[in-house]
Amino acid sequence: MEAVGGVIGDIGGAIGDILVPSQGGATRIVLDSISSSVSEGTIIVFTGQLFASNNIGLAGASINIYDDDPIAFDDLIVTGTTDQDGRFRMTWSAKTMDTWPDSSVEIYASFEGTNAYSSSTSIKYTIEIQ
Numbered sequence: 001m002e003a004v005g006g007v008i009g010d011i012g013g014a015i016g017d018i019l020v021p022s023q024g025g026a027t028r029i030v031l032d033s034i035s036s037s038v039s040e041g042t043i044i045v046f047t048g049q050l051f052a053s054n055n056i057g058l059a060g061a062s063i064n065i066y067d068d069d070p071i072a073f074d075d076l077i078v079t080g081t082t083d084q085d086g087r088f089r090m091t092w093s094a095k096t097m098d099t100w101p102d103s104s105v106e107i108y109a110s111f112e113g114t115n116a117y118s119s120s121t122s123i124k125y126t127i128e129i130q
């Protein structure tokens with residue numbers, strides 16, 4: 001039993017070495033809530049904050065705002081960079097991003113990750129473009 005336990009332990013270690021990245025601190029991105037219904041051409045302000053796992057804001061990180069699409073690639077709406085507190089702020093003139101299935105835009109914020117930090121995406125907000 002001693003020997004078997006040792007073997008299992010060695011396998012577990014090997015799997016851990018392969019699957020768990022040596023770098024890649026977890027991140028969390030928060031996108032502040034957005035109006036659920038706006039007229040076309042309304043200036044929407046996307047604000048939020050990117051956090052490292054210690055809840056400290058992550059500065060100088062690239063943030064993308066996307067329109068989520070179920071079939072096609074998500075549409076990139078606007079990009080920005082976080083400030084010293086990890087906060088971001090971008091503006092967008094609201095417009096329809098899809099001809100199908102409806103006139104809503106499904107907005108989320110995304111941090112693509114770096115060598116030192118893993119990627120994260122925010123919750124999604126649906127905006128009706130009037």
Ligand SMILES: [Ca+2]
Pocket residue numbers: 067068069070097098104105106
């Ligand atoms: Ca969409």
Ligand SMILES: [Ca+2]
Pocket residue numbers: 067068069074075097098
């Ligand atoms: Ca789209």
